[in-house]
Amino acid sequence: MKTRDRILLSSLELFNERGERNVTTNHIAAHLAISPGNLYYHFRNKSDIIYEIFLEYEKLVDFYLEIPENRPLTLDDLTFYLESVFDGLWSYRFFHRDLEYLLDSDRRLREDYREFTNRCLAAINRIYEKLAEAGIIYLQPEDLRSAMSLNVWLIITNWMAYLKTARASEGDGSLSLTHLKQAIYQVLTLEIPYLTPEYRERVMILREKYRPELQEQKRGVALVAGDRH
Amino acid sequence: MKTRDRILLSSLELFNERGERNVTTNHIAAHLAISPGNLYYHFRNKSDIIYEIFLEYEKLVDFYLEIPENRPLTLDDLTFYLESVFDGLWSYRFFHRDLEYLLDSDRRLREDYREFTNRCLAAINRIYEKLAEAGIIYLQPEDLRSAMSLNVWLIITNWMAYLKTARASEGDGSLSLTHLKQAIYQVLTLEIPYLTPEYRERVMILREKYRPELQEQKRGVALVAGDRH
């Protein structure tokens, strides 16, 4: 792999593990066993590294949130959207942790991120629109739908912080993708009142799969059986 | 005022304005026109300053969230809770911005904050319980109520970050308490399906007062009339 890509990969890994604030360019270089000079040959500064990682993140989420306009959405689509958004959030989890500082120190990033958020919100909106057409979730009128989409976005992007600050350090403080996906339970909770009678039962069953306590049990079993995490 | 208190006050002010990460102990001392030595006579380190500010914040929010157990709750109580929680959040807004880092670097703070969050969640839960008793919001059974309380908490604590990252920099990027309180619109949106028929209309009217577009207009008028902010 090219050094440039290895730098991006290692940076992401270290940022996710220790937080951007705790990872210096010298750390990154040391972790890769390359010289600081080498790192700075490939990137002008730390901000540039972060910006490029953001571009990857953006691309991934945009891909996950693509909406098929030639067919109606299904319940499976909804599951896919929720699952994959959290995969993305997990892979780039350092990003939301120091978001405000990062945006403050890089204008490009600030502007790109703003557009990114708005694109995500529009996508969520459109998904609910299509779920209404498909007779799964009736979320109308438009201003209710967009206020709800915004709430969903807030829950999704803040769930990780909630886990880390209010839940973790019960034990080893290790956080997993499984924990992260409990947010799906929270999002589906929001949707309950708007489910159509035809789909209510099925969504409620789906929601149960993400119920926190259940997840703890599953994780326990997984650990005994050899955890993948 | 005692030097010690002036340090706390100035620190809070600077943290809120520039973010904790961008404010050094030397900045604080300079801002107060005292020597670094003097600052360190009153506080062992930066963490201690932050911790004491947190204690104030905690005390304030605990006070705001007190629940009268000798009488039913009214709609005015609900308004008061929402309004005052955002007053608190605004006054100590630096705190949630760098929350994860702050908790990582101070064990006391981490543990205290965890209990604080749980206390807040319990309070929100209890408020909904009492609002149900008062026939205002019917939020049952218990697990639905607590999942919803958690969602409310996530929206409340993440709203500021949303404004800063997705909204601000449209113009001067200045954020005001008024903007912050648009979160009340978002919270009331969540509650809509659970409003009892007797109160539905009144809550919907209350909600309209916080509708974002309306707020923009109000702010526009305020600016023309000489903004207080």
Next chain:
DNA sequence: GTATTATTAGAGTATATACTCTAGGCAGTC
């Protein structure tokens, strides 16, 4: 093979940051 370009090492630097240390002032008290 040689010229050119791309990549890398590694020592080094300017600045910042959290914090220390010593000396001394000032208010009250006997």
Next chain:
DNA sequence: GACTGCCTAGAGTATATACTCTAATAATAC
């Protein structure tokens, strides 16, 4: 007026951090 305890100044320090510079090496082109 000297003693005591609290408070303050301000110079100073160890460490970290982002980043630079030069020289050397590897890769590629001709």
